[in-house]
Amino acid sequence: MYTPPQKIIVSRTDSIGDVVLTLPLAGLLKQLIPGCEVYFLGKTYTQGVASCCANVDRVIDFDALCGRTEQEQVEELKTLHADCIIHVLPNRRVARLAKAARIPLRIGTVNRIFHWTTCNRLVKLSRKNSPLHEAQLNFMLARPLGAKPCYDMQEVASMLSFSAKALPLPLRGYLDRRRFNLVLHPKSKGSAREWGLGNFAQLIELLPPEQLKIFITGTQAEGNMLRDALINPYADRVTDLTGKLSLDELIAFLANVDGIVAASTGPLHIAAALGVSAVGIYPPIRPMHPGRWSPVGEHATVFAAQKECNACRKSGECLCMQEVKPVEVAKYLLEQSNRPEASERKRKNAAL
Numbered sequence: 219m220y221t222p223p224q225k226i227i228v229s230r231t232d233s234i235g236d237v238v239l240t241l242p243l244a245g246l247l248k249q250l251i252p253g254c255e256v257y258f259l260g261k262t263y264t265q266g267v268a269s270c271c272a273n274v275d276r277v278i279d280f281d282a283l284c285g286r287t288e289q290e291q292v293e294e295l296k297t298l299h300a301d302c303i304i305h306v307l308p309n310r311r312v313a314r315l316a317k318a319a320r321i322p323l324r325i326g327t328v329n330r331i332f333h334w335t336t337c338n339r340l341v342k343l344s345r346k347n348s349p350l351h352e353a354q355l356n357f358m359l360a361r362p363l364g365a366k367p368c369y370d371m372q373e374v375a376s377m378l379s380f381s382a383k384a385l386p387l388p389l390r391g392y393l394d395r396r397r398f399n400l401v402l403h404p405k406s407k408g409s410a411r412e413w414g415l416g417n418f419a420q421l422i423e424l425l426p427p428e429q430l431k432i433f434i435t436g437t438q439a440e441g442n443m444l445r446d447a448l449i450n451p452y453a454d455r456v457t458d459l460t461g462k463l464s465l466d467e468l469i470a471f472l473a474n475v476d477g478i479v480a481a482s483t484g485p486l487h488i489a490a491a492l493g494v495s496a497v498g499i500y501p502p503i504r505p506m507h508p509g510r511w512s513p514v515g516e517h518a519t520v521f522a523a524q525k526e527c528n529a530c531r532k533s534g535e536c537l538c539m540q541e542v543k544p545v546e547v548a549k550y551l552l553e554q555s556n557r558p559e560a561s562e563r564k565r566k567n568a569a570l
Contacts, residue, residue: 222251223302229259230306231280234484237264239353244273245377250364266465272379295319304359375514380491382473394431398555401433403480405440410482411536413499415447424548436460482511490515495554501538502527
């Protein structure tokens, strides 16, 4: 008789945005197997993201694990007493360790040859040319556990239980509770096609400062890149937070703002998961297009050129991204700042 696994490892050892789009899978597992425990195996710098998901019972630091001998790594996995691992991101090392630790059910994709010898349940799954969203593709890996062949995006979003820790007192002072607090995150550390500093500068000029308060976020190195184009010229209109926030602080801050504009980056996906008005700027190029990587959230939206393009695939500058005009984004943000939910939130926050 089949006994459902009770302790399941979800392995996704890559970047923040990828992790956010994997977290709904934890909710699906809880739905499929009530009472099961879900462990998330990820990199050190994504631990803060995974720990914000109510459906994740424990976060395992992959980088710390890798700092031990191979035998110690195997023994560490054994102590978890996991009876299933789902290789959301194929990783040869993780697959080998899971087999050596004798985790009974090891689920991987059929198109990775090393899974043929390390996994005992293979799922036919090709991401590159699929019309499905990344989160929907992740759900397919749960089919050996009873998942449906496909879930719509509304179902996916319903399984993302994500919340932030309390915002530290010093950061609360940055927020203007009577205005629409907007984060601009112009850079992506090379992980996505970017909209360009010129477009962000135009957007700042189009947004009335009496109605919106603007924050610039990013790493310290990104702040240095932005300083001459966005920070110094608009010192009276933007608040520079580049290099000033830890990941936990960034998550908490995003939970308390009203909107964000960014490319397909981790902060965009975090904000969307928190229910913030998340505006993503995307290229119409497969597999980078919004159909695959759009943020998941009730108030998330994307802007992309209405065409399918391959001309910019190998170029440094993406002309398709430039077809998204700042005036269009500004119009949308002003509409969001005037919606009843935003006004009600500002009234409540002003009383705090």
